[in-house]
Amino acid sequence: xxxxxxxxxxxxxxxxxxxxxxxxxxxxxxxxxxxxxxxxxxxxxxxxxxxxxxxxxxxxxxxxxxxxxxxxxxxxxxxxxxxxxxxxxxxxxxxxxxxxxxxxxxxxxxxxxxxxxxxxxxxxxxxxxxxxxxxxxxxxxxxxxxxxxxxxxxxxxxxxxxxxxxxxxxxxxxxxxxxxxxxxxxxxxxxxxxxxxxxxxxxxxxxxxxxxxxxxxxxxxxxxxxxxxxxxxxxxxxxxxxxxxxxxxxxxxxxxxxxxxxxxxxxxxxxxxxxxxxxxxxxxxxxxxxxxxxxxxxxxxxxxxxxxxxxxxxxxxxxxxx
Numbered sequence: 001x002x003x004x005x006x007x008x009x010x011x012x013x014x015x016x017x018x019x020x021x022x023x024x025x026x027x028x029x030x031x032x033x034x035x036x037x038x039x040x041x042x043x044x045x046x047x048x049x050x051x052x053x054x055x056x057x058x059x060x061x062x063x064x065x066x067x068x069x070x071x072x073x074x075x076x077x078x079x080x081x082x083x084x085x086x087x088x089x090x091x092x093x094x095x096x097x098x099x100x101x102x103x104x105x106x107x108x109x110x111x112x113x114x115x116x117x118x119x120x121x122x123x124x125x126x127x128x129x130x131x132x133x134x135x136x137x138x139x140x141x142x143x144x145x146x147x148x149x150x151x152x153x154x155x156x157x158x159x160x161x162x163x164x165x166x167x168x169x170x171x172x173x174x175x176x177x178x179x180x181x182x183x184x185x186x187x188x189x190x191x192x193x194x195x196x197x198x199x200x201x202x203x204x205x206x207x208x209x210x211x212x213x214x215x216x217x218x219x220x221x222x223x224x225x226x227x228x229x230x231x232x233x234x235x236x237x238x239x240x241x242x243x244x245x246x247x248x249x250x251x252x253x254x255x256x257x258x259x260x261x262x263x264x265x266x267x268x269x270x271x272x273x274x275x276x277x278x279x280x281x282x283x284x285x286x287x288x289x290x291x292x293x294x295x296x297x298x299x300x301x302x303x304x305x306x307x308x309x310x311x312x313x314x315x316x317x318x319x320x321x322x
Contacts, residue, residue: 006078007051007273008164009130010039011122011152012139013114014057014072014082015091016064017258019303031094033064034258034304035071037114038136038168041259041305045266045295047076048309051273054078054126056152057139060113064090071307081123088113097256107173114138119147127155132193132269136168140183141175153190162272165191166265167200188221193272195227195265214238224277227268227292229261235293237268237285244282246289249297249318259305260296267292267315294318 017036024030043053055077059065061084068090072079091112096104109115117139127133133156139149157163165187174180184204188194194217198210207213214226218238226238234248271288298310298318 004131005052005129006054006126006131008043008046008132008134008269009054009056009081009126009156009161010043010134011056011117011149012039012136013037013091013112014040014055014059014068015093015112015114016068017304018092018094019256019258020095020097021303032303033067035068035306036093036258036304037306038138038166038262039134040072040077041262041309042134042166042266042269043077044075044306045263045309046270048311049267049270050312051270052078054081054130056081056117056123056126058083058085058088058113058117058121060084060088060090061086062090064092065113075307075309081126083117083121085113085116088116091115095256095258097258105170105172107170109173111142115142115145117145117148119144119151122148122151122155124155127152127161128159130156130159130161131273132164133157133161134164134166134269135187136166137180137183137187138168138170138173140187141173141180146183150186157190162193162277163191164193164195164265164269164272166195166261167204168261169200169203188217188223191223192277193225193227193269194223195229195261195268197261198228198230198233201228210236211243225272225280227265229264229296231257235264235289237289239280239285242280242282242285244285244289246286246293249294251297251301254297254300255303257300259299262305263299263309264292264296266309267295290319291315
């Protein structure tokens with residue numbers, strides 16, 4: 001995979017996350033417009049780690065679309081495959097954070113620009129030039145963007161890329177959870193690296209015990225590396241016969257968890273780029289998880305995610321002082 005122009009290319013949603021930021025004098029919730037979208041969060045973390053990244057997707061020719069392109073350019077993500085559509089609006093998501101840190105999402109996407117990417121708009125030349133291709137299921141909720149996603153996966157695989165998948169389940173965006181399971185199943189059959197959350201593994205496999213759920217995935221899909229994020233319980237990596245677990249870096253000054261899983265996933269992909277999928281052992285996997293957990297912990301102390309990803313020296317400092 002050496003000699004490729006891009007370390008990671010991601011396809012999917014680029015949107016505005018409106019997150020709570022206090023209360024007005026009249027008692028109304030104040031929302032802050034944060035650049036967001038899981039695939040670009042992953043890329044932003046990789047950029048902080050010195051990787052060359054590019055994004056494929058679509059935004060509207062509007063205030064928010066222009067803002068999002070500007071932010072990607074600012075953080076160093078290649079936007080040459082970001083399309084701007086004058087006929088559809090940029091997707092918006094309102095995020096409500098509860099006292100226990102859990103979140104609820106309200107999406108304004110009927111339609112939203114991210115779901116209007118067409119099969120014929122996929123940049124095959126860019127995909128042929130990436131070492132890793134990353135995607136999730138928000139680009140698989142509707143027919144046309146699903147075709148575009150599947151075409152991109154096929155081109156990336158044909159050119160030897162490692163395929164990275166994060167289901168990133170958002171139930172309100174699906175016409176049915178049966179369709180969601182069908183598309184997650186497709187992603188699992190394509191990927192070499194899977195990042196999945198605790199609630200997603202339980203939902204998809206029906207197994208309450210995480211190890212039992214992962215065993216179902218291993219036996220069915222034979223995915224080389226599975227990364228399980230467990231929030232306040234830390235994370236695990238499953239690789240061949242290895243099961244490695246690392247504790248989280250909990251902090252008192254956590255604000256919100258938006259982007260934490262993406263920061264974790266991007267950090268892990270950095271290690272895949274460094275070591276490949278054949279040279280991993282318990283020591284490497286332990287360090288990978290510790291680094292990824294620390295990076296995810298830092299992002300929970302900041303508003304938004306995409307433009308405030310932690311620098312590697314910040315992550316190392318947290319690992320050394322905790």
